Amino acid sequence: MTILVTGGAGFIGSHASVELLEKGYDIVVVDNLSNSEIDSINRVKEITGKDFPFYQYDLLDYESLKKLFASYNFDAVMHFAGLKAVGESVEIPLEYYHNNITGTINLCNVMKEFGVKKLVFSSSATVYGNPDQVPIDETFPLSVTNPYGRTKLMIEEILQDLYKSDQSWRITILRYFNPIGAHESGRIGESPKGIPNNLMPYITQVAIGKRKKLQVFGNDYETYDGTGVRDYIHVVDLVKGHLSALQYLDEHEGIETFNLGTGTGYSVLDLISNFSEVTTKEIPYEIVGRRSGDIGICYANPEKAEKILGWRAEKDLIEMCKDSWKWQLNNPNGYQ
Numbered sequence: 001m002t003i004l005v006t007g008g009a010g011f012i013g014s015h016a017s018v019e020l021l022e023k024g025y026d027i028v029v030v031d032n033l034s035n036s037e038i039d040s041i042n043r044v045k046e047i048t049g050k051d052f053p054f055y056q057y058d059l060l061d062y063e064s065l066k067k068l069f070a071s072y073n074f075d076a077v078m079h080f081a082g083l084k085a086v087g088e089s090v091e092i093p094l095e096y097y098h099n100n101i102t103g104t105i106n107l108c109n110v111m112k113e114f115g116v117k118k119l120v121f122s123s124s125a126t127v128y129g130n131p132d133q134v135p136i137d138e139t140f141p142l143s144v145t146n147p148y149g150r151t152k153l154m155i156e157e158i159l160q161d162l163y164k165s166d167q168s169w170r171i172t173i174l175r176y177f178n179p180i181g182a183h184e185s186g187r188i189g190e191s192p193k194g195i196p197n198n199l200m201p202y203i204t205q206v207a208i209g210k211r212k213k214l215q216v217f218g219n220d221y222e223t224y225d226g227t228g229v230r231d232y233i234h235v236v237d238l239v240k241g242h243l244s245a246l247q248y249l250d251e252h253e254g255i256e257t258f259n260l261g262t263g264t265g266y267s268v269l270d271l272i273s274n275f276s277e278v279t280t281k282e283i284p285y286e287i288v289g290r291r292s293g294d295i296g297i298c299y300a301n302p303e304k305a306e307k308i309l310g311w312r313a314e315k316d317l318i319e320m321c322k323d324s325w326k327w328q329l330n331n332p333n334g335y336q
């Protein structure tokens with residue numbers, strides 16, 4: 001079985017590539033390296049001891065995609081490629097709509113042209129907006145507050161329409177909660193460019209001395225300690241969910257949406273204290289005002305994925321902290 005991995009040089013795509021190779025799949029990776037480094041590809045080869053083709057193509061370049069599909073017989077596509085920074089998406093919305101939506105439409109068009117109709121798509125819990133209650137299941141109402149989130153919701157809707165128009169497609173939409181952690185080897189991980197937007201990479205950069213202190217965005221939420229609560233999930237668990245989804249597509253027709261989360265929420269202060277415990281590093285922090293657009297509490301009901309895909313997250317917060325730290329310690333400047 002040959003799987004095309006789009007965005008395979010990125011944080012989640014590189015971990016998915018390792019998992020696919022280790023489970024015996026052949027892969028071909030395409031990435032324009034707009035938010036990643038070629039080194040991650042080399043390290044996936046090093047970890048797995050397996051070689052695979054990599055193409056530095058942009059999904060916006062339809063002719064290159066056609067060439068690619070003409071050269072391989074893909075069985076399915078895992079589609080990670082996309083821009084993902086919420087703040088940036090507010091600054092440059094047209095780039096986000098063009099890249100994420102046109103990129104996905106190009107991909108689906110070329111898949112259609114070559115009769116490849118199995119797709120695993122990376123969506124986000126951001127499509128639930130500010131939910132009325134937790135845990136969040138897949139039937140909750142959807143709403144978004146920023147262009148990035150809107151691209152995810154629009155793509156979900158496009159995929160639903162695509163399936164309605166041609167029921168030979170087999171599609172899984174995976175809504176990720178908060179992926180953190182890294183491969184246990186410490187050779188691949190999240191390598192944000194510039195100041196990290198997300199909590200865990202910020203914490204690891206404070207721990208290694210690249211940043212002075214963490215700003216905790218708000219302690220007046222209706223949560224047990226007032227700070228934001230999220231469903232952190234180890235990236236290796238997350239990508240295992242993709243392999244379960246792939247297997248599901250082999251056996252089932254249709255389009256299905258799944259939450260990929262652990263079902264447990266932790267606060268910002270929980271993350272800081274667990275991280276400090278694992279690494280024996282103090283994380284200096286100050287409480288500041290809420291970040292615009294943030295919500296108080298968000299965690300998954302992951303039962304659908306367990307029941308239908310037979311997948312469940314296994315790794316706990318300690319392992320997530322340990323692996324995030326190992327990656328940061330071994331690679332103080334990420335891949336750069």
Ligand code: NAD
Pocket residue numbers: 006007008009010011012013030031032033034035036057058059060079080081082083084099103122123124125176177178179
């Ligand atoms: P990432 O930025 O590390 O990886 C995305 C990859 O896609 C990058 O390597 C980038 O260079 C590539 N890319 C972007 N646009 C492209 C294009 N037009 N053509 C070819 N390659 C392109 O991000 P990630 O954290 O690995 O996320 C992967 C996917 O999961 C994204 O779609 C993201 O929106 C989604 N997601 C991520 C999170 C998260 O917290 N990391 C949460 C929910 C959903």
Ligand code: UD1
Pocket residue numbers: 085086087124125126148149176177178179197198199200202214215216217218227228229230268291293294
């Ligand atoms: C982010 C994305 C969201 C995406 C989700 C899952 C933003 C604004 N939103 O949200 O679209 O779906 O990841 O990947 O990027 N925090 C601090 N200090 C910091 C950073 C974060 O206190 O320096 C807090 C936040 O307020 C939040 C928690 O830490 O309570 C987690 O933040 P973050 O890692 O950015 O994830 P999300 O807010 O869930």
